[in-house]
Amino acid sequence: MRSIFVMLAATALLAGCASRPGTATKYRPSYIFGGYSEKEIEPGIWKVTGRSNGIAESGFGRNMAAYRAAELMKAAGFTHMQIIGQKGRISSFSVGGGPPTHSAGEFLELTVRGTNDPAPPSECRAKRPDQCFTLAIDPLLARLRPAMHIDEEAR
Numbered sequence: 457m458r459s460i461f462v463m464l465a466a467t468a469l470l471a472g473c474a475s476r477p478g479t480a481t482k483y484r485p486s487y488i489f490g491g492y493s494e495k496e497i498e499p500g501i502w503k504v505t506g507r508s509n510g511i512a513e514s515g516f517g518r519n520m521a522a523y524r525a526a527e528l529m530k531a532a533g534f535t536h537m538q539i540i541g542q543k544g545r546i547s548s549f550s551v552g553g554g555p556p557t558h559s560a561g562e563f564l565e566l567t568v569r570g571t572n573d574p575a576p577p578s579e580c581r582a583k584r585p586d587q588c589f590t591l592a593i594d595p596l597l598a599r600l601r602p603a604m605h606i607d608e609e610a611r
Contacts, residue, residue: 483520483604490517490561492524501540501569502528509561516603517562518544523600525568526593534570538590541567541581 486493490507497503506521529537544564567581571590580588 483523483606490520492520494524494528497567501567503565503567504528505563505565507561507563514562518564519600519603521564521566522591522596523604525566526591526596526600529568529570530593530597532570534572534593536571536574536590536592537568537596538571538577538588539566539568540577540579540588541565542587543582 482489482491484491486505486507489509492504492506494502494504502525504521504525506517506519506524508517508520525537525539542564544562569577574590574592576590577588582588
């Protein structure tokens with residue numbers, strides 16, 4: 457199995473990749489097949505992760521982390537969230553000894569904080585400054601909600 461680090465850009469976050477309904481990875485707290493987790497690591501700064509299995513379509517684990525982070529920041533009363541750090545990986549495998557062609561899942565860890573200011577973050581903990589940015593929460597939630605299949609799960 458080979459891991460490739462994924463650097464998330466705002467456009468990738470808003471791509472709206474989805475998991476196929478009925479797959480093992482669901483939008484829910486972390487369990488054996490994936491899910492999200494969160495932890496406040498400093499006052500007002502959260503580490504949020506999303507992990508999907510190989511059945512989910514590309515982007516599901518990343519989108520899950522972004523969606524959960526946005527939910528947390530909105531619940532805290534913020535209109536925007538700043539991504540001040542991120543790291544992740546996509547794991548893939550090969551069949552028959554060739555190059556890796558099948559997904560084994562993905563993982564993304566975001567370090568975020570809430571704000572009511574759309575300005576770029578003044579602090580960046582990522583390896584590259586272009587990996588830190590500010591996103592409006594409501595449009596992000598609206599864009600990613602269908603990809604999480606939340607409404608389908610309630611039925």
